[in-house]
Amino acid sequence: MATRPRRSSAREARMPLSGHLVELRKRLYLAALFIVLGAVVGWFASDYLLALLRDPIYAVAETQDRVATINYNSITSAFDLKLQIAFTVGIVISSPFWLYQIWAFFVPGLTKKEKKYTLGFMFSAIPLFFLGSAAGWYVYPHIVALMTSFAPSEDTSIIEAKTYFDFVLKLVIVVGVAFVLPVFLVLFNFAGLISAQSILKSWRIAILMITLFTAIATPAADVLSMFLLAIPMIMLFFLAAGIAWLHDKRVAKKTDSVNPDEASALPPTEPLSA
Helix, strand or coil: CECCCCCCHHHHCCCCHHHHHHHHHHHHHHHHHHHHHHHHHHHHHHHHHHHHHHHHHHHHHHHCCCCEEEECCCCCHHHHHHHHHHHHHHHHHCHHHHHHHHHHHHHHHCCHHHHCCHHHHHHHHHHHHHHHHHHHHHHHHHHHHHHHCCCCCCCCEEEEHHHHHHHHHHHHHHHHHHHHHHHHHHHHHHCCCCCHHHHHHCHHHHHHHHHHHHHHHCCCCCHHHHHHHHHHHHHHHHHHHHHHHHHHHHHHHHHCCECHHHHHHCCCCCCCCC
16 A cells, blocks of 8 residues: 655644745845845945946947937936936845745745755856846847937937836846746745646746747847847746656655555455355
């Protein structure tokens, strides 16, 4: 008779909904605290980043032989922009801390052995977030150059500061998060929320969503930038599916194994009499 291995007491002792909400609030507070501390650092680095963010506008003025400048259309625009840059920097540099808080929220639902994968999660999610943010930072100057090139050469490109920096900063964060999503697929698989089979079944939808995301994040005419974002994201999706499949296979093998002590304790079967 096949027996299923007992789960750890952490999984058996189900936390009530109120306990989950308290734990979630605690994790969100800690994540917000680290982001605010990172924003303090970002505030002092904002002037340097502003200079870097202006470079594509200067390149437009030089390569397209037009007047191109950034315009602040209200009194508080410069301050708001500096604050926005500070919090964006805070989100990026504090990513190891708030990513850990997300992981820690799911850890109580895992077995002791599965908790050992914490380091694997951290060592994969953090570099992927930085890699995605770097990819967004690399792509945005090409997007700016391409989209401004549609304006007639005799016209002036006066770009609103808020609109321009909203686009750049959100692109950096969104692409960084998109690169981390496959790691969360593995996390949810280890937590027993989704199976590898369900991940693999949705590969068509995943590729479609990735393609749509990269098409929105990059101009339609800039096919190279679209592929630069889409290809690594698709590869990461299938890598996550492969890791989830190996995990499910290991769990299924352990679950379906027969306990020899209990099997020997069963009474022998007698043949049926005529």
